[in-house]
Amino acid sequence: MGDKLSENWAQNVEWTPAEIAYPSTELEIQEIVLRAANDRKKLRVIGAGHSFTALCETDSILMSLDSYQGLISVDHDRCQATVRGGTRLKLLGELLFQEGMAMENLGDIDVQSIAGTISTGTHGTGKSFGTISTQVVALKFVNGKGELVSCSVTEETDLFRAAQVSLGLLGIIIEVTLQCVPVYTLLLQNHKESLDAVLSTVDTRNDENRNFEYYWLPYTKTAWTKATNITTEKPDRTSFLNYWTEFVLENYSFKVLCEIARLFPSQNQRISRIVAMSVPTGRKVNYSHKIYVTQRLVKFTEMEYNIPAEAYQEVWKEVVRTINRGRFDVHFPIENRWVKGDDIFLSPASGRDSAYIACHVYQGKDFRDYFHTLEEIFRSFGGRPHWGKMNTLTADDVREIYPEFSRFERIRQLHDPDGVFINPYVEMLLGVS
Numbered sequence: 001m002g003d004k005l006s007e008n009w010a011q012n013v014e015w016t017p018a019e020i021a022y023p024s025t026e027l028e029i030q031e032i033v034l035r036a037a038n039d040r041k042k043l044r045v046i047g048a049g050h051s052f053t054a055l056c057e058t059d060s061i062l063m064s065l066d067s068y069q070g071l072i073s074v075d076h077d078r079c080q081a082t083v084r085g086g087t088r089l090k091l092l093g094e095l096l097f098q099e100g101m102a103m104e105n106l107g108d109i110d111v112q113s114i115a116g117t118i119s120t121g122t123h124g125t126g127k128s129f130g131t132i133s134t135q136v137v138a139l140k141f142v143n144g145k146g147e148l149v150s151c152s153v154t155e156e157t158d159l160f161r162a163a164q165v166s167l168g169l170l171g172i173i174i175e176v177t178l179q180c181v182p183v184y185t186l187l188l189q190n191h192k193e194s195l196d197a198v199l200s201t202v203d204t205r206n207d208e209n210r211n212f213e214y215y216w217l218p219y220t221k222t223a224w225t226k227a228t229n230i231t232t233e234k235p236d237r238t239s240f241l242n243y244w245t246e247f248v249l250e251n252y253s254f255k256v257l258c259e260i261a262r263l264f265p266s267q268n269q270r271i272s273r274i275v276a277m278s279v280p281t282g283r284k285v286n287y288s289h290k291i292y293v294t295q296r297l298v299k300f301t302e303m304e305y306n307i308p309a310e311a312y313q314e315v316w317k318e319v320v321r322t323i324n325r326g327r328f329d330v331h332f333p334i335e336n337r338w339v340k341g342d343d344i345f346l347s348p349a350s351g352r353d354s355a356y357i358a359c360h361v362y363q364g365k366d367f368r369d370y371f372h373t374l375e376e377i378f379r380s381f382g383g384r385p386h387w388g389k390m391n392t393l394t395a396d397d398v399r400e401i402y403p404e405f406s407r408f409e410r411i412r413q414l415h416d417p418d419g420v421f422i423n424p425y426v427e428m429l430l431g432v433s
């Protein structure tokens, strides 16, 4: 993200806010929202700007909670922690660790804010774990009328289910209470395998491993699998080796290959095969918050769809068949993850155990034909996009694929009757005003 908060991480969306606010107290947050409402101005709140869609775009007031981070309280008996909404996941991991606690699961980076993370339904992998929003047990936010509102798994439960994934539309989330678990250590095992072998055992892998995911290298028969399990081993000290693999090989050499692929589009298939040859194998042991996280120094644009878990094999075969026809100049690995269903109104995993398929294109390359073609496959199997990633959904589509949308919308209208938190993108996407 640029220093002036005028673009997202992927640099595919730019905006020029009239004002950027960095409140550092609850009262300041309330005052800014009230001022916006009274002046009939719009206000969007941004976390780390890691969403690929125009969720944070505004020419009015942009609020960042970067000055509103940290731990508020810890309940050791319940293993719960309450943190400020702007807290970045990296800091959160460290703060929890000092308290002997950890999050039960995470996605593959830790730069997002906790409020931004849950607001788009961010997820990791593991069939026993829901999206990160399901780790939340209580929320406090400032609604569009400047009021402080609280809800939890036991109080105001409909409001809570709306607020767990809310795209910044109910208000500014200022406090998040998380159900944590005691600190744990994970053993991560990377393997290079044949795609066919992975596909024929995918259910077993998901049953036998705490967290399982894999990448497919387009135009090859190779899969890079990652399995993570709790271990009693001590965190290992092979940090230089890990540094070399993750930072240098996975990022810098990959960037060189991406540049070659950009300059010579016909070389994409060959480059994918080179990437397949260099899939890292090996093991790594560390505390959970350090194991989940990878470094993403090569920028890309991404689309990720949630599909019903039971449709996975069929969808995936269609994806592979489509790509192997050779129409697309792509080489970025395609990521496959699994997530447990939940009951959150706007969660892509609402009402169903899910698989997620994510495709990426190097920054600056035209992704439209590739994404659109795959999106049609996902949509034909009841797919729902990750809210933070590229998609071409319309308001009618959202109503069709989210049976609980009207319940969310009723609650949104109650908490933001003047549409303070609406920007043109959400207006188009959700048909709200």
Ligand SMILES: Cc1cc2nc3c(=O)[nH]c(=O)nc-3n(C[C@H](O)[C@H](O)[C@H](O)COP(=O)(O)OP(=O)(O)OC[C@H]3O[C@@H](n4cnc5c(N)ncnc54)[C@H](O)[C@@H]3O)c2cc1C
Binding pocket: 009, 010, 044, 045, 046, 047, 048, 049, 050, 051, 052, 055, 056, 065, 085, 086, 106, 107, 108, 109, 111, 112, 113, 114, 115, 116, 117, 118, 119, 120, 121, 122, 123, 124, 167, 168, 169, 171, 172, 173, 174, 296, 386, 387, 388, 389
């Ligand atoms: C390199 C990279 C890796 C990623 N890896 C994963 C992954 O492994 N799994 C996954 O599911 N996703 C992943 N994502 C997507 C990312 O997790 C989501 O887009 C997430 O929402 C970004 O968090 P953020 O703090 O940057 O929020 P932003 O992108 O800044 O904002 C997202 C939404 O949250 C709202 N919001 C932010 N703060 C608040 C607040 N205080 N109150 C109310 N609303 C708020 C914003 O208005 C906006 O609607 C990745 C993205 C990138 C760029």
